[in-house]
Ligand code: FES
């Protein structure tokens with residue numbers, strides 16, 4: 040069931056999907072104050088491995104320093120050269136490619152070539168900024184703002200679920216995709232927050248919108264969720280359900296037949312079934328362009344015989360291919376929405392089934408409003424800069 044009995048005018052305007060000024064505010068007050076998924080712990084579990092990410096406007100390198108993971112500003116303290124330019128890699132040292140300054144896990148310099156050129160060098164001043172880094176299972180999150188809720192506080196009870204869904208005893212990463220979207224970053228986020236578009240955009244894959252009786256929404260101040268056990272009426276839907284159940288039995292894995300989707304504000308989207316979990320982040324690369332990273336986990340066989348393992352590997356491939364098809368179907372609609380936002384003058388309308396979009400937009404407007412208020416009052420104190428109550432009135436009570 041949906042929680043609301045009314046439809047809503049969208050809190051955001053069409054301009055919010057096109058404007059450089061709005062993007063600047065989002066970067067500063069949204070992406071740089073919240074936890075951002077930057078990659079997988081398992082991708083940097085060897086000493087020297089690293090990954091690079093943009094968090095808001097800030098380039099960050101997350102590196103394994105002899106077993107210690109550290110998130111540092113990816114800009115050299117000497118003359119500001121980017122330290123690592125590949126999205127991921129491995130190097131013996133964190134060393135600047137310009138003059139060779141080396142850095143440690145604490146962001147302080149280690150070796151400086153011809154160091155006598157810098158008499159009375161201040162190691163505390165000329166160091167890399169270090170950012171908050173937290174893990175949820177295999178997922179690595181960075182927060183640029185020095186203060187704010189812990190990752191666990193931010194995610195609430197989703198934290199333990201995501202931890203379980205990336206546990207290497209049961210799940211393993213099977214695919215990573217990076218996709219560019221010709222739209223504002225909010226368009227890909229919003230398309231995943233409702234099933235209303237399924238009959239038009241996914242007629243052959245998903246087929247049908249589960250509808251209100253088969254949909255359960257939950258809405259909180261930092262996330263929203265969708266749950267369903269719906270199986271479409273088509274023969275293929277019933278066959279796939281039966282087939283999945285059969286394969287999971289071979290793998291010794293449980294079958295519950297439920298689908299859940301979570302949106303942790305502002306830009307983490309998580310889909311989960313008995314067979315797979317998809318973690319997706321969407322970030323802006325401009326006011327009208329976005330980049331999306333998708334990490335898919337497939338269920339491991341709990342039975343150790345070769346046939347069960349082979350079944351798990353094959354099924355993981357099939358589910359990765361199916362997820363990719365669905366993502367492609369969504370991708371083709373983004374440019375059309377963006378084109379419309381460029382010329383639209385009125386707010387969008389959200390139906391009851393689109394209440395998760397309303398909660399998201401309320402979160403964004405509140406966070407930006409609070410950021411602006413703090414900036415204008417010249418209060419840069421950390422704890423206060425992170426609001427705890429984004430939805431001032433529970434959505435079910437909104438008129
Ligand atoms: S800019 Fe990095 S060492 Fe000179």
Ligand SMILES: [Fe+2]
Nearest residue numbers: 230231240369
């Ligand atoms: Fe979709």
